[in-house]
Amino acid sequence: MALNRDFIGRSFPPSEPYEVSRIKIREFADAIGDRDPIYRDAEAAKAAGHPDVIAPPTFPIVVSLGGPGLADPDLNLNYAMVVHGEQRFEYTRPIQAGDVVTCTSTITEIRSIGNNEKMVIETDIRTVGGEPICKTYNTIVERGA
Amino acid sequence: MTAKVNYADVEVGTEIPAQTYHVDRLNLVMYAGASGDFNPIHWRESLAKAVGLPDVIAHGMYTMAQGGRYVTDWAGDPGAVLDYGVRFSAPVVVPDEGGADLEITGKVEEKLDGNRVVVALTARSAGQKVLTRAKAVVRLG
Numbered sequence: 001m002a003l004n005r006d007f008i009g010r011s012f013p014p015s016e017p018y019e020v021s022r023i024k025i026r027e028f029a030d031a032i033g034d035r036d037p038i039y040r041d042a043e044a045a046k047a048a049g050h051p052d053v054i055a056p057p058t059f060p061i062v063v064s065l066g067g068p069g070l071a072d073p074d075l076n077l078n079y080a081m082v083v084h085g086e087q088r089f090e091y092t093r094p095i096q097a098g099d100v101v102t103c104t105s106t107i108t109e110i111r112s113i114g115n116n117e118k119m120v121i122e123t124d125i126r127t128v129g130g131e132p133i134c135k136t137y138n139t140i141v142e143r144g145a
Numbered sequence: 146m147t148a149k150v151n152y153a154d155v156e157v158g159t160e161i162p163a164q165t166y167h168v169d170r171l172n173l174v175m176y177a178g179a180s181g182d183f184n185p186i187h188w189r190e191s192l193a194k195a196v197g198l199p200d201v202i203a204h205g206m207y208t209m210a211q212g213g214r215y216v217t218d219w220a221g222d223p224g225a226v227l228d229y230g231v232r233f234s235a236p237v238v239v240p241d242e243g244g245a246d247l248e249i250t251g252k253v254e255e256k257l258d259g260n261r262v263v264v265a266l267t268a269r270s271a272g273q274k275v276l277t278r279a280k281a282v283v284r285l286g
Contacts, residue, residue, distance in 0.1 A: 031179035084205035088230030
């Protein structure tokens with residue numbers, strides 16, 4: 001079913017604050033098989049000039065994934081048919097342990113490509129204090145039946 | 146926050162040594178848990194096939210993470226990555242037996258001001274390009 005074009009340009013309220021822990025960063029680094037000590041050892045991170053362990057470049061997906069807007073039944077999104085089309089991160093700085101962040105997402109584009117539906121979600125990730133961390137651009141494709 | 150590779154030491158066309166990363170179902174289960182993406186196409190074979198996929202496929206973000214790891218291992222500091230984007234052009238199919246290999250290559254595509262470079266990546270699995278337009282902007286030392 002076609003995605004609801006009324007959602008183009010719609011922004012969603014900021015997500016609940018997410019507190020980034022050292023253990024979550026380590027779990028993520030383990031899951032992607034990256035042994036870099038900068039993701040698990042605060043001393044190694046400090047030696048590299050960071051205040052605490054930092055997160056891998058794709059970690060912001062953990063805090064920006066989904067979002068309440070995509071669960072809105074009016075959007076007509078069939079999650080089982082969704083594949084990830086494109087992803088981009090624009091970093092102001094790495095996420096680090098201790099950050100408390102919120103995400104504000106906007107659906108910037110919905111259009112048909114053949115039988116598929118393409119949707120772009122832009123997310124601004126900031127600390128609760130308002131410090132910008134990262135912008136993410138998430139393109140998902142709902143495959144046509 | 147300084148990359149270990151020096152801007153002066155790279156030229157447009159400088160190649161980054163190729164790497165092969167192996168991916169098994171276990172990696173996808175771990176990734177599902179760590180990322181919170183529990184879409185069953187990444188772990189339930191019957192469901193993946195029912196929606197027209199050849200088998201379970203890796204999360205696009207898992208594949209993208211391997212490209213990120215490739216870049217940060219080269220640069221020496223994950224904090225040096227300023228921008229990273231990819232297009233997922235084909236799924237990485239991960240059979241129950243034997244898993245899959247992901248081969249990543251990269252080269253310096255452009256030198257920018259402020260010691261920044263654009264690194265262009267390629268990622269292949271089972272002979273297919275799985276990422277296209279994969280680029281990272283990295284601030285070198």
